[in-house]
Amino acid sequence: MGKHSNVYGLFILMGLMGNFSPVFATEDATNLKELFTKGKAEGSLRSYYFAQLFDGTGKNDSNIWANGGHLKYTTGTIYGLHLGAKFQASFVGSIDDDDGKTTGSMDAEGAVLSEAYLQYDLYKTRFKGGRQHFSSPLVADSGSRLIQESFEMYFLRNTDLKDTEITGGWVSKYQTRTDESSYGDNAFVEYDINGTGEPGDFYDVGDDGMWIVYLKNSVVEGLEIQAMYGNVIDVVQGVYADAKYTFDIAFKPFAATQYFYSDWDDSIKDSNQLIGFKTGANFGGVDIFAGFTTTGGDPGDERVFHGLGQGAFYQYTTTTKTAGAGAFEADTDAYQVGVGYTVVGLKSTLRYTSFDNPADGADLDEWTLNLLYKFTGKFENLHASVDFSILDYEDDEKDAIDVRSRLIYSF
Numbered sequence: 001m002g003k004h005s006n007v008y009g010l011f012i013l014m015g016l017m018g019n020f021s022p023v024f025a026t027e028d029a030t031n032l033k034e035l036f037t038k039g040k041a042e043g044s045l046r047s048y049y050f051a052q053l054f055d056g057t058g059k060n061d062s063n064i065w066a067n068g069g070h071l072k073y074t075t076g077t078i079y080g081l082h083l084g085a086k087f088q089a090s091f092v093g094s095i096d097d098d099d100g101k102t103t104g105s106m107d108a109e110g111a112v113l114s115e116a117y118l119q120y121d122l123y124k125t126r127f128k129g130g131r132q133h134f135s136s137p138l139v140a141d142s143g144s145r146l147i148q149e150s151f152e153m154y155f156l157r158n159t160d161l162k163d164t165e166i167t168g169g170w171v172s173k174y175q176t177r178t179d180e181s182s183y184g185d186n187a188f189v190e191y192d193i194n195g196t197g198e199p200g201d202f203y204d205v206g207d208d209g210m211w212i213v214y215l216k217n218s219v220v221e222g223l224e225i226q227a228m229y230g231n232v233i234d235v236v237q238g239v240y241a242d243a244k245y246t247f248d249i250a251f252k253p254f255a256a257t258q259y260f261y262s263d264w265d266d267s268i269k270d271s272n273q274l275i276g277f278k279t280g281a282n283f284g285g286v287d288i289f290a291g292f293t294t295t296g297g298d299p300g301d302e303r304v305f306h307g308l309g310q311g312a313f314y315q316y317t318t319t320t321k322t323a324g325a326g327a328f329e330a331d332t333d334a335y336q337v338g339v340g341y342t343v344v345g346l347k348s349t350l351r352y353t354s355f356d357n358p359a360d361g362a363d364l365d366e367w368t369l370n371l372l373y374k375f376t377g378k379f380e381n382l383h384a385s386v387d388f389s390i391l392d393y394e395d396d397e398k399d400a401i402d403v404r405s406r407l408i409y410s411f
Contacts, residue, residue: 029076038076045069047407048146052101055399062097064106066090066146072115080122084132086115090146090199103197104181105145112199114150114175129154131175131202136214137240138230139171140311144320144404147199149309150175155212167214174308176200185325186308188235208233210308222246230307237263238305240314244278253281258316260328262305269302272330276316287340287349291316297330299358304328319353320368321389321402326355329362347372361395382409 029035051063072086089111097107117130131152133141141149155169174186180195190204210232217225227241244256260274273296280289293315295304306312306328317334318324327334338351348371355364367390375382387404 029078032078035075035078035082039074041071041073042411043069043071044408044410046146046409048106049405050102050106051403053401056397060098062099062101064095064097064102065093066106066108067093068146070114070148077121081118081120084115084117084119085113087111088114088147088199103178105177107180107197108147108178108199110198112147112175112201114148124159126157127155128157134171135311136167136212137226137228137242137314138214138238138307138312139210139212140307140309140314142177142310144310145177147177149177149200149311150202151309152202161219163217163219165214165216167212169212170209171205171212171308172209173202174205175202177310183310185303185306185328188232189308205308206232206235222248232308234265236265236305238307240307242276242314251281251283253279255279256316258314260304260306260315262302264302264305270297272297272301272304274304274315274328278316285341285343287338289336289338289340291336293317293327293334295328295330295332299331301330303330317353317355319351319366319389320370320387320404321391321400322364322366324353324355324366326357326362326364329357329359331358332356345374345376347374361393361398363394365392366390367392381411382407384408 029038046069047067049063049065051061053061068088068090070086070088072084074084075082090108092107092109095102095107113131115131115133117128117132119126119128131150133148134151134153135141139151141151151171152173153169153171155167157165157167159165174189176191177200178195179192179198179200181200182191188206192201192203210230212228212230214228215226222245224244225242228239230238239261240259242256242258244254246252246254256278258276261271263271274293276291276293278289278291280287306315310323313323313325315324315327317327317336324334326332333356334354336351336353338349340347340349351368353366353368357363369388370385372385373383385406389402391398391400391402393399
């Protein structure tokens with residue numbers, strides 16, 4: 001099916017939903033009819049403009065303006081069971097990108113069914129299976145572009161233990177931003193090699209998928225712990241753990257540490273690890289923080305496995321433009337300092353991140369300014385954001401400026 005059939009599907013779903021009686025919050029249903037009439041619809045309208053400026057000789061600047069949004073419907077609940085579906089759509093208004101810098105991220109025309117799942121809750125255990133968004137240290141979708149990533153996966157989650165969440169599951173497919181997306185750090189995904197510029201499809205994760213086990217615990221007051229194991233069958237095994245303690249005193253200072261470990265099935269790829277530390281505090285509404293990460297191994301060794309999906313960058317030196325991906329390179333040290341402040345609906349964060357990479361010309365200093373404004377009153381549910389990044393490489397030919405603006409109305 002082509003891109004137009006996906007768009008028609010979006011319009012058909014909208015038409016069907018228009019026949020429902022007024023939308024109510026999701027609540028218990030007593031029969032199949034109520035399962036659907038007591039459902040809930042939500043969505044968004046989005047307009048994004050991204051621009052990139054490059055210093056290197058022969059490199060062309062790029063910009064793209066794309067519009068779209070999403071429409072999601074979840075049924076009511078009957079005997080603990082409910083269904084959900086979500087369409088996303090993207091349409092390019094204008095583009096100037098001779099070098100194809102946006103091919104795998106924003107340049108997409110059409111629609112995709114990103115969620116189609118069944119969820120069943122029994123006491124404090126939940127099963128959820130099908131297409132769905134998911135966020136965890138080693139499996140996480142990115143929503144930074146117009147088309148949000150998604151996964152086809154199946155998991156069980158239990159919360160019987162106090163302040164403890166335990167999740168086990170299997171991820172079989174990964175939906176990318178466009179059908180021309182591909183990522184070297186997730187090279188085991190069977191990406192489309194004949195993409196035509198549509199939103200990404202769901203691509204196989206290796207030959208047999210990825211198994212995950214995730215634990216989250218906050219039973220000790222002030223202490224938050226996460227741990228996760230991920231196994232891309234016959235490719236790589238990854239372990240993640242972190243702990244964050246917030247002191248119950250003025251300024252709410254915190255200290256945190258994290259650990260990544262990866263073990264590759266290919267015998268020529270050495271195992272490696274990343275260790276991180278972070279601290280911060282709040283002074284009169286001003287957040288101040290600093291982070292540091294260091295990666296083992298020797299120059300040229302395999303990088304540490306950060307996880308599946310472009311949202312799975314949980315290291316303490318993550319950034320907006322590069323996601324701080326360089327921190328996972330072998331024998332690399334990185335640090336970040338930042339400050340954030342929120343006033344009258346405007347949230348601002350300024351970060352400086354430095355990556356000391358042993359490869360020639362690969363050191364990077366990255367400045368990031370994030371601004372987010374949430375409107376109120378007659379414009380409630382509308383928000384605008386601007387992300388501004390400056391990339392200063394050891395090799396000046398790689399220097400760049402990146403600007404991203406978004407206007408989103410949610411309903």
